[in-house]
Amino acid sequence: MTSSSRDTVLEKLTEVFRDVFDDEAMLLTRDTTAEEIEEWDSLNQIKLIIGCEKAFSIRLKPREINALQNIGEMVDHLVAHISNA
Amino acid sequence: MPTKKNHSGKKDPETGHLSDLLGDEALLSHPAEKITRLAKRFNKSPALLREAGPPLKVAVLSSFLTDYLVEILPLMFARRGFTAEISAGPYGVMAAALLDETSSIHTENFDLLLLLPSYLDLAHLPPTGCTKEEAESCVQKEADFWASLWKRLPGPCVQMSFGPPPLRPLGELDAFAPGGATLHGRRTNMELATRAPASLAFIDSEALAYRLGKERWHAPRLYHMCKQPFSFDAVAHIADCLAAASAGIFGRGRKVLVLDLDNTLWGGVIGDDGMQGIEIGPETEEGEAFSAFQAYILKLRQRGVILAACSKNADSIARQPFREHPAMILTESDFSAFVANFEDKASNLKRIAEELNVGLDSLVLVDDSPVEREWVRTRLPEVMVIDLPDDPAGFASALDDARAFPLIKLTSEDIGRADSYTNRTKTKQAMAATKDMDSFLAGLKPVIKVESVGPGTVERIAQLIAKTNQFKINPRTFTAEEIIARGEHVIALRLTDRLQDYGIVSVAVTKPGEGKLEIENWVMSCRVFSRRLEYVMRQLLAEAAKAEGAERLDLNLVETDRNGLLKDILPQMGFETRDGDGKKDVETIWSSIAQPPSSLPAHHMKIV
Structure with missing residues (x-):
């Protein structure tokens, strides 16, 4: 998987986050964690999972997503799912 | 040829102005995440929230997680003309909250209760292969349970009917054989509808599920993740449907x-x-x-x-x-x-x-x-x-x-309304042409019948009070039960003239007090404005006061953006206020001696 496709996934993921948190200025980096986003609670986590599934046309396992440590890991996880699909 | 879809009027929830989007009838065609995003932004704009319309305190009781629904509800209520303040208890305590008289449902004065069970709340599913009679008794058990809860309703209520279950273990027979869960849900809905009190309206979950399709309605994964059995798309539609039905209850549906x-x-x-x-x-x-x-x-x-x-x-x-x-x-x-x-x-x-x-x-x-x-x-x-x-x-x-014309109960007045408006236009044209108003009104040969409160009239009386907006002294509504309880203190007038029977078009609800007769509410349908029907009511109120030995008539006027005409009419009928100029949505007490002023023009109506 090339770094450019990782960038595309991060971009799309940022859009999902912007929708869920209604924050058009929101910027994600690979190091961003849940602690840094105030409203990131368990209910918004579900919205993020459903939002990703829709945006990337994939199915995710909530337990696997919950175990991820930061956005970088999430991007990698999504990239792996997309290439498997 | 594929159907052409028109996007010309469609607005983008990301860039559009919030206030424009409120009136966007295509809103529900946007993806759920865009709608929730808009709702989120709306909830953060208290100024816009207040502009939506009169305040409405709404309680939500449900058997599933409603956090997502509650997030969207204020936006959907705003689109139907209300500034809604939503209070949702923890899910799964529907019955407990209603039965416990000390719960907030009973102690806080809510204007409206949303009661939201899902198909998972069907508690008496008939066993597979049971007889028709056994299946019927299961339906009765469901209905008995709800009837016992409804006795504790604090006021007007919108309830979700039982939607279709996601699985059909009996295949096609699930909808036709006595032991089928689909059939059981449908029959329960029908039984509930016949037994529901007048203050309760249902939304049709099956129609919603049908509109969205099974895949977009049910969300078993979400149920496992967070106890919300419906998809996010479904939640947006449920919210809109609840708001539309509520608008119907409070007379804010379109006409x-x-x-x-x-x-x-x-x-x-x-x-x-x-x-x-x-x-x-x-x-x-x-x-x-x-x-x-x-x-x-x-x-x-x-x-x-x-x-x-x-x-x-x-x-x-x-x-x-x-x-x-x-x-x-x-x-x-x-x-x-x-x-x-x-x-x-x-x-x-x-x-x-x-x-x-x-x-x-x-x-x-x-x-x-x-x-x-x-x-x-x-x-x-x-x-x-x-x-x-x-x-x-x-x-x-x-x-x-679009759910523009929510209908809560179909009354004979509904059936005749369009004709009545057509005649009204004719009457108005005739009025404009007649110089002598008195002879014109007398020529219509109007007859007023004072209707007593009973099974045939109570729903129309409650409906008229709820639906009237212009000639209405305050926002207070009454359930059918409350109307029955007030019985002879309710004055309901039916107008008939040589053109037609208008049905019950004016109601006053009164309460005898110390030396006075208090008018709790007084409404008149706008269809009969300029007919001097309010003078008839004024006369009957004087008679009612006399019968109670009261010398004075009192009423609480709450000015809204629609009942401004009362500030001219009330003084004409002898009422005065010492509270000075009232602000919007604030009560002012108006008082009059029982007898109407002698300057009041003749109403030319025969009272029977």
């Missing part, structure tokens, strides 16, 4: 359907294409579609929606198809107002509202032209503007899906 003519009721332009050129009737595909649309509109009229025509045409040309085209389903007399000229639509809509004596927020516009729709939307944001697709085959559905 008048304003129809453009060319390319809306028939294909083509009558002024250019002529009688032979327009498309209506079974000869062409488009003609069929317009016929189907007209047939749907006629159904709406029959249930009480008032029709108005608004067309950029010369009047005689606009009327020609109604008079001469054999395939037309709607006739001229179906329209209570008919405006055809070359003025702009916004001015004409104002004229129609004035002629029918309704507010602009009672109007729904159906017009094929995106330009006209946009013009009206920007000029008159109070008017609901339906987004039509390009293909006329989709017109009826677009209107049907």
Whole structure:
């Protein structure tokens, strides 16, 4: 998987986050964690999972997503799912 | 050929102004994540929230997680004209909260309760292979349970009916054999509907599920993740449906359907294409579609929606198809107002509202032209503007899906309303032509019947109080049970004249007090304005006061943005206030001696 496709996934993921948190200025980096986003609670986590599934046309396992440590890991996880699909 | 979809009127939830999006009838066609995003932004804008309309305190009781629903509800209520404040308890305590008299449902004064069970709350599923009788007794057990809860309802309530279950272990028979869960849910809904109190309205979950489709309705994964059995798409629709039904309960549903003519009721332009050129009737595909649309509109009229025509045409040309085209389903007399000229639509809509004596927020516009729709939307944001697709085959559905005319109970007044408005326009025209108002009113030979509270009248009485907006002294409503409890202290008037029976059109609810008779509420339908019916009520109130030995009449006026006319009428009928100029939505006490002033003009009505 090339770094450019990782960038595309991060971009799309940022859009999902912007929708869920209604924050058009929101910027994600690979190091961003849940602690840094105030409203990131368990209910918004579900919205993020459903939002990703829709945006990337994939199915995710909530337990696997919950175990991820930061956005970088999430991007990698999504990239792996997309290439498997 | 695939159906063309019209995106011209569609707004983008990311870039559009929040206030514009409130009136966007296509909002529900956006993806759920865009709608929730908009709702989130809306919830953060208290100024916009307050502008939506009168405040409404709403309690939510459900058996599933409602956090997502509660996030969207204020936006959906705002679109129906309310500033809603939502309180949701923890889910799963529906019965406990209603049965416990100390719970907040009973102690805090909520205006409305939303009661939201899901198919998972069907507690007496009939066993597979049971008899018809056993299945029926299971239905009765479900209904008995709900009937016991309903006894504890604190006030008006909207309840979700049981939607179809996601699985059908009996296959097709699930809907037909006595042990089928699908059949059980449907039969339970029917039984509940017949036993529900008048203060409760249902939303049809099966119709919602049908509209979205099974895949977009059920979300078993979400249920496992967070106990929400419906998808996010479904939640947005449920919220809109609940808000629309609530608008119906509080008389804020729309009343008048304003129809453009060319390319809306028939294909083509009558002024250019002529009688032979327009498309209506079974000869062409488009003609069929317009016929189907007209047939749907006629159904709406029959249930009480008032029709108005608004067309950029010369009047005689606009009327020609109604008079001469054999395939037309709607006739001229179906329209209570008919405006055809070359003025702009916004001015004409104002004229129609004035002629029918309704507010602009009672109007729904159906017009094929995106330009006209946009013009009206920007000029008159109070008017609901339906987004039509390009293909006329989709017109009826677009209107049907908008939930513009919520109907809570179908009364005989609903059935006769459109006729009544048509006659009203005639009466008004006659009035304008008559110089001698007194002789005109007397010539109508009006008769007032004082109706007693009973099974045949109580629902109409409660409905009239709830639905009236203009001649209404305060926002207080009464459930059917409360009306029955007040019995002889309720004065309900039926008006009949040589033209028609208008039904019960005015109600006063009174309460005897120390030396005074308090008027808890007093309403009169706008259909009978200028008939001096309020003078009849004033006289009857004086008689009621006398019978109670009271010397004074008292009432609480709460000024709203719609009942301003009362500030002129009340002094004319002898009422004074010491509270000075009232602010909007604040109570002021008005008082009068029992006897009406002698200066009050004669009402010319026979009272029986």
